[in-house]
Amino acid sequence: MIGFRAVGTIEASDYRDVLDPAIDAAIADQGSVNLVVVMGDEFDRYSLGAMLEDAKLIGRPLSAWNRAAFVTNHDVLAGIATAFGGLVPGEFKVFSLDQQDAAVAWVAEGATPATS
Numbered sequence: 001m002i003g004f005r006a007v008g009t010i011e012a013s014d015y016r017d018v019l020d021p022a023i024d025a026a027i028a029d030q031g032s033v034n035l036v037v038v039m040g041d042e043f044d045r046y047s048l049g050a051m052l053e054d055a056k057l058i059g060r061p062l063s064a065w066n067r068a069a070f071v072t073n074h075d076v077l078a079g080i081a082t083a084f085g086g087l088v089p090g091e092f093k094v095f096s097l098d099q100q101d102a103a104v105a106w107v108a109e110g111a112t113p114a115t116s
Contacts, residue, residue, distance in 0.1 A: 001108055003036035012049030022055075023032030023060070032066040032090075034078055040073040056067055058089065063103045067110035070102035072096070 002022050010038050026033040046054070067090055070081045085092045091110060095103040 001034040001036070001104075003038070003104070003107075005038045005040065007042040009044050010050040011048060012053045012067040015050060015053035015056075016082045018055075023057070027060065027064045032064050032086070033060075033068075034066045034105050035068040035109055036102060037068070037070050037102055039070070039074060039077060039099070041073075043072075043074070058087070067091045067107045068093075069107045070094045071100050073104045 004019060004022075018019045023035070049087050065088070068088060070092070072077070072078050072081075072094070073096055079097075081092075085094065093103070093106060095106075
């Protein structure tokens with residue numbers, strides 16, 4: 001399971017340099033990815049480039065996505081995530097910030113143990 005907290009403005013380079021390599025490493029190691037993304041009060045905005053990179057996440061094999069949780073109190077972001085959640089491969093849920101521990105627990109339940 002991997003998790004990220006968005007702080008400030010999210011740029012395309014944040015995907016290329018941080019998120020994408022972590023997702024690819026999880027898939028290489030486990031065969032799938034379980035992800036928690038938190039966008040709290042420290043989050044400012046997405047750049048256009050980051051939005052495009054976000055759309056590319058689905059380009060990975062559908063079987064690679066296990067569980068993903070999106071944690072935020074930003075109503076617009078929660079609404080968009082809820083609306084498009086059905087298009088996300090694997091299981092996907094939106095949680096409020098006060099439910100962050102529940103989000104982590106839910107994603108962890110879906111995590112498969114490492115194989116040797």
